[in-house]
Each structure stands twice: as C-alpha cells, then as structure tokens.
Amino acid sequence: MLYFTFQSSRMIHVSNRRSLHYQHGAFTDLVFYTVVFLALMNSCRAQSEVIVPSQPVVSLVGEDVVLPCHLDPFMNAFDMFLEWARPDLNPRFVLLWRQGEELKTKKHPSFRGRTSVFIDELEKGNISLKLSKVKVSDEGGYKCVMSALSKASSVQLVVGKWTSLVTSKH
Structure with a gap:
C-alpha cells in the first residue's frame, strides 16, 4: 500500500x-x-477481501449447488485470475479463470463440465462457483483464491443422499 x-x-x-x-x-x-x-x-x-459463508454449504446428490464467494468491497473480477481449488485433490483445480476465460485443461477430471462462474456477475465482484450434478465425492473443502489480491477464503461443502423411509405393516 x-x-x-x-x-x-x-x-x-x-x-x-x-x-x-x-x-x-x-x-x-x-x-x-x-x-x-x-x-x-x-x-x-488491494483492500478487497474474499468473502465466503462461515457455515458449510449443504447439497443433495444430483442437485446443483452454488458455493458463494464475493469481493468486498466489490470490484470487477472479469479480467483477473480466479482459482477455485480442492487442496486435497491432484490436480487441485476445480475451476481456473484468467483474463476473461476459463482454463479448462488444468481442471481436475472429475469436475470437467460441472463447474462454472456467473460471467455476468464477475464485474460486480461475484466470484461464486456453480457445481452441477453434485456427487458424494464432491464433499470437502473448497478454496476461492484471487491471486492479484493475494487473498483466499475456504468454504465447506457437505453432501447428503436421498433416502426413502419405508415402513412395513405387520
């Protein structure tokens, strides 16, 4: 500064x-x-912070979920370098966004075709991740990183399964 x-x-x-x-x-x-x-x-x-919810985000298997993340105070993130990662995976990248486009080749194979950002919202500081068709294996910690700001925050995703309650008559 x-x-x-x-x-x-x-x-x-x-x-x-x-x-x-x-x-x-x-x-x-x-x-x-x-x-x-x-x-x-x-x-x-340089004073913007990467903000995520303090509570875990909950989703059911097969549904779409948004992992909220935004810059506060807001700033245009469209042309910046954004990274969503799962530190426990190799490669760790869930989504890489650089200067207006997604770098799909660096993404972990299990997330290909299932992650996106809200492109129209990036200029408003919304850097949330949309994860489609949630799997049990998606459960865990996700890190939202803005390299230009040297800032990051982590959010936890908890995945539940649909269960049916069957009662039998005797």
Whole structure:
C-alpha cells in the first residue's frame, strides 16, 4: 500500500522511499492529481477481501449447488485470475479463470463440465462457483483464491443422499 506525505507544496514523499516532485501549473497539476488518484485506487483495490459463508454449504446428490464467494468491497473480477481449488485433490483445480476465460485443461477430471462462474456477475465482484450434478465425492473443502489480491477464503461443502423411509405393516 502506498502512503503519501506532503512535505512541501512541491514535493510528496512516497512510503517506498521515492519522491515525486512537481511544479505548479495546469498541466502538471492534472498529471499530479491523476497519479495520486490512480495510486489511491490501486491501494483501495488491494483492500478487497474474499468473502465466503462461515457455515458449510449443504447439497443433495444430483442437485446443483452454488458455493458463494464475493469481493468486498466489490470490484470487477472479469479480467483477473480466479482459482477455485480442492487442496486435497491432484490436480487441485476445480475451476481456473484468467483474463476473461476459463482454463479448462488444468481442471481436475472429475469436475470437467460441472463447474462454472456467473460471467455476468464477475464485474460486480461475484466470484461464486456453480457445481452441477453434485456427487458424494464432491464433499470437502473448497478454496476461492484471487491471486492479484493475494487473498483466499475456504468454504465447506457437505453432501447428503436421498433416502426413502419405508415402513412395513405387520
């Protein structure tokens, strides 16, 4: 994160030990304020957190389930690198999204054709994973990682089976 200290009317000290000098004037003021604005936007971006529910997500075998995950404060994740993973699997990737497209070849074979993100929602910070046709083997911990932010959170999926209750008359 960058911190700015105004040392005089012509110099700003940046916390990474670099100094930015400028002279007053319409153009230089515009450039100066643009640089400060962009630096502040970048520092705000780095403050986003990856948010998942604290309670496990429950699904039944054969159903579709959404593992909720979002950025707070929200930011556009469409062109970023998103990873959904199961750390206990090899390869661990359930879904990889990079710069507007899914990298399907890196995905664990048991998840091929069953995982997706809500593409229209990525720009709103919704990075939830949709898992279709849930299997018993899908139960476990899932990690949602935003590499550009160096942030990750984990969510637990619990999978139940349909059972029928049969009573017999004697």
